[in-house]
Amino acid sequence: MFTYTLRRLLIAIPTLLIISLIIFLLLEAAPGDPLGDVPLTVPPEVKAKMREALGLNSAWWVRYLLWLKQFFWVEPVHLWDYTFGTHFGDGMQRVISFQSRQPVMAIIAERMPQTLMVVGLAYIVGVLIALPIGIISAYKQYSWFDNIGTFIAMLGFSVPTFFTGVVLIIVFAVKLQWFPSVYDTMLEVTDWSSFWQQIRQMVMPVTVLALYNAAQISRFMRASMLDNLGQDYVRTARAKGLTENVVVLIHVLRNSMIPVITVIALGVPTIFGGAIITEQVFKVNGLGQQLILSIYANDLPMVMTLTFIFAILIVLFNLVADLLYGILDPRIRYD
Amino acid sequence: MPNGAEPALRVDGLKTVFRTRGGAVHAVNSVSFDLYPGELLGVVGESGSGKSVTMMSLIGLLPQPPAEIRAGEVMFEGVNLRTCSPEHLRKVRGPGIGFIFQDPMTSLNPVFTVGYQLREPLIKHMGLNKKQAHARAKELLELVGIPDAERRLKDYPHQFSGGMRQRVMIAIALTCDPKVLIADEPTTALDVTIQAQILELVKDLRQKLGMAIVWITHDLGVIAGIADRIMVMYGGQIVEQGPVKEVFRAPAHPYTQALLRTVPSVRGDRAPKLSVIEGQPPILTAAPAACSFRDRCPKAFDLCHSQNPPRFEAGPGHDAACFWNSAADSPRAAPLILTEHDHA
Ligand SMILES: Nc1ncnc2c1ncn2[C@@H]1O[C@H](COP(=O)(O)OP(=O)(O)OP(=O)(O)O)[C@@H](O)[C@H]1O
Ligand SMILES: [Mg+2]
Numbered sequence: 186m187f188t189y190t191l192r193r194l195l196i197a198i199p200t201l202l203i204i205s206l207i208i209f210l211l212l213e214a215a216p217g218d219p220l221g222d223v224p225l226t227v228p229p230e231v232k233a234k235m236r237e238a239l240g241l242n243s244a245w246w247v248r249y250l251l252w253l254k255q256f257f258w259v260e261p262v263h264l265w266d267y268t269f270g271t272h273f274g275d276g277m278q279r280v281i282s283f284q285s286r287q288p289v290m291a292i293i294a295e296r297m298p299q300t301l302m303v304v305g306l307a308y309i310v311g312v313l314i315a316l317p318i319g320i321i322s323a324y325k326q327y328s329w330f331d332n333i334g335t336f337i338a339m340l341g342f343s344v345p346t347f348f349t350g351v352v353l354i355i356v357f358a359v360k361l362q363w364f365p366s367v368y369d370t371m372l373e374v375t376d377w378s379s380f381w382q383q384i385r386q387m388v389m390p391v392t393v394l395a396l397y398n399a400a401q402i403s404r405f406m407r408a409s410m411l412d413n414l415g416q417d418y419v420r421t422a423r424a425k426g427l428t429e430n431v432v433v434l435i436h437v438l439r440n441s442m443i444p445v446i447t448v449i450a451l452g453v454p455t456i457f458g459g460a461i462i463t464e465q466v467f468k469v470n471g472l473g474q475q476l477i478l479s480i481y482a483n484d485l486p487m488v489m490t491l492t493f494i495f496a497i498l499i500v501l502f503n504l505v506a507d508l509l510y511g512i513l514d515p516r517i518r519y520d
Numbered sequence: 521m522p523n524g525a526e527p528a529l530r531v532d533g534l535k536t537v538f539r540t541r542g543g544a545v546h547a548v549n550s551v552s553f554d555l556y557p558g559e560l561l562g563v564v565g566e567s568g569s570g571k572s573v574t575m576m577s578l579i580g581l582l583p584q585p586p587a588e589i590r591a592g593e594v595m596f597e598g599v600n601l602r603t604c605s606p607e608h609l610r611k612v613r614g615p616g617i618g619f620i621f622q623d624p625m626t627s628l629n630p631v632f633t634v635g636y637q638l639r640e641p642l643i644k645h646m647g648l649n650k651k652q653a654h655a656r657a658k659e660l661l662e663l664v665g666i667p668d669a670e671r672r673l674k675d676y677p678h679q680f681s682g683g684m685r686q687r688v689m690i691a692i693a694l695t696c697d698p699k700v701l702i703a704d705e706p707t708t709a710l711d712v713t714i715q716a717q718i719l720e721l722v723k724d725l726r727q728k729l730g731m732a733i734v735w736i737t738h739d740l741g742v743i744a745g746i747a748d749r750i751m752v753m754y755g756g757q758i759v760e761q762g763p764v765k766e767v768f769r770a771p772a773h774p775y776t777q778a779l780l781r782t783v784p785s786v787r788g789d790r791a792p793k794l795s796v797i798e799g800q801p802p803i804l805t806a807a808p809a810a811c812s813f814r815d816r817c818p819k820a821f822d823l824c825h826s827q828n829p830p831r832f833e834a835g836p837g838h839d840a841a842c843f844w845n846s847a848a849d850s851p852r853a854a855p856l857i858l859t860e861h862d863h864a
Binding site (some may be wrong): 428443 | 576581616618626627629631637692693698
């Protein structure tokens with residue numbers, strides 16, 4: 186297992202390098218000018234200076250290598266400095282956002298909590314409601330419970346989050362006025378009332394995303410349970426006189442969870458990606474919203490860095506999923 | 521055998537139907553038999569004749585749907601297992617009736633160790649704690665001839681060969697010393713020496729525990745060696761049943777006769793050449809209205825095409841569902857009296 190993990194991590198390095206190059210080239214090829222938003226009144230010489238300052242005049246590969254160095258060397262050194270109070274990184278040029286002229290990583294660190302809180306919570310809630318629904322739906326296949334579950338899952342699947350989001354806003358924020366329609370990011374939780382306010386503003390975005398996640402995962406859970414309920418070993422378990430609870434929740438579930446856990450692990454990177462659309466709809470200033478804003482502004486370092494972080498997470502969680510599979514299924518051996 | 525003793529298991533008029541997309545499959549049609557304590561009943565019949573489905577119907581192990589048990593009574597220790605509560609059925613499964621399944625490759629749970637799967641019923645039914653259950657599980661593995669039992673308890677099913685897994689299945693069925701053991705082709709995946717070992721073991725247990733055993737097999741040689749009584753199934757029905765010696769000496773049903781001819785030398789004498797039974801097994805889309813063997817039967821006559829033969833007595837404790845009287849080599853004399861089983 187250890188050597189397998191090590192090998193996979195080593196393979197991940199060239200994979201990620203190639204991915205970074207592809208992202209860079211794609212962004213390079215995209216139309217748009219980082220200085221496009223600069224007012225027309227700014228004289229061309231000044232613009233040229235700005236261009237120079239942003240490093241836009243050097244060849245693409247120089248800029249690519251520079252970014253690589255900044256991302257893989259300068260940023261970790263800064264993280265080290267920040268954590269341990271050292272000063273190794275002083276004077277090194279970090280990845281800077283074109284738009285805000287701040288280090289990209291500082292912006293990401295600032296926005297991460299919002300995303301983790303809203304999107305992460307939605308993922309957890311989604312998983313927690315999806316698993317029992319999937320289990321019961323499979324065990325009582327074609328019952329009214331299963332039919333309702335199927336219907337809701339279809340809704341969650343097929344109705345886009347910007348639609349459910351807007352519907353929720355109209356019903357619960359505008360008509361009923363139960364929840365605020367806009368997520369207040371300045372809110373600081375200091376006491377019970379602000380905590381309550383935080384909960385209230387999270388309810389709708391979390392609901393929208395949780396519904397979407399639950400729809401997918403409950404279907405997986407159901408399919409996996411159905412697969413296993415028909416297996417011969419289930420009959421053996423029943424022939425031993427075990428109760429239905431033990432048969433279903435231990436024997437069948439333990440087998441059914443293997444693919445489902447893999448799917449759940451593979452979905453984790455999407456949390457960090459932030460639900461781009463949902464964050465937009467509810468004005469949550471998380472990473473998803475940041476990505477959209479940066480794309481509009483042609484903020485290449487920001488887009489590049491965010492996209493690449495997602496790529497790392499995806500590669501990483503693919504490995505995590507594979508390792509979990511190996512841990513959960515004794516038939517799989519990695520060596 | 522009979523001797524006036526109460527049967528350990530009494531099955532009466534059992535009917536099982538599968539509802540499938542292609543229509544109903546009448547897999548078990550009014551099957552009735554008794555099983556006495558300490559008795560070994562051999563069950564034979566070609567593939568698809570309903571041996572497994574009959575036995576699984578007894579303790580409700582068929583998924584319903586698609587299976588549907590339409591009629592019948594399964595009496596075990598004074599309780600009808602078809603109508604009793606699920607809790608009672610669960611208490612019977614294991615300590616009352618143990619089951620060895622046909623397919624050892626898929627009948628064990630792949631993600632639990634063999635030790636875990638053996639301990640489960642011991643803890644549940646025998647009131648053992650984990651340590652005691654572990655010790656007993658080890659004993660059982662040794663009993664079925666798995667070497668290095670202590671270590672193998674920690675292994676997962678995929679680490680065992682097919683034959684080993686079959687032995688694990690046998691050990692699981694034996695965990696709670698069942699009064700009735702149903703063994704569905706338990707030795708097919710085993711080589712001859714192991715098979716002999718297992719047969720010895722079963723004979724031994726039968727003597728020690730007074731276990732009644734149903735032994736499903738395609739191997740008439742095994743039946744000749746260990747069974748007291750034989751039951752021949754065809755098209756979801758029992759076509760002949762009786763003491764092994766009797767049936768082998770004087771098979772009364774043409775199907776049994778053909779079956780015995782397909783085996784080289786069960787009866788000691790050498791058959792001139794192996795024969796095959798011509799024709800196709802019956803299609804089970806409807807409950808039989810005529811003899812299901814008629815199309816393949818050399819003795820079939822008009823009655824066989826219009827009525828399903830009931831079971832006629834062919835000797836002491838020996839009966840056959842056939843209108844032809846093999847002993848006299850003539851059709852049975854009218855009037856034909858139907859046995860009670862047939863009306864079900
Ligand atoms: N789940 C099912 N759905 C539909 N038909 C079934 C199902 N299970 C069994 N059958 C049918 O029931 C009949 C009896 O099957 P059974 O498994 O009892 O045969 P068997 O005598 O045990 O054969 P074998 O010697 O091959 O094990 C067969 O015709 C089979 O096709
Ligand atoms: Mg069978």
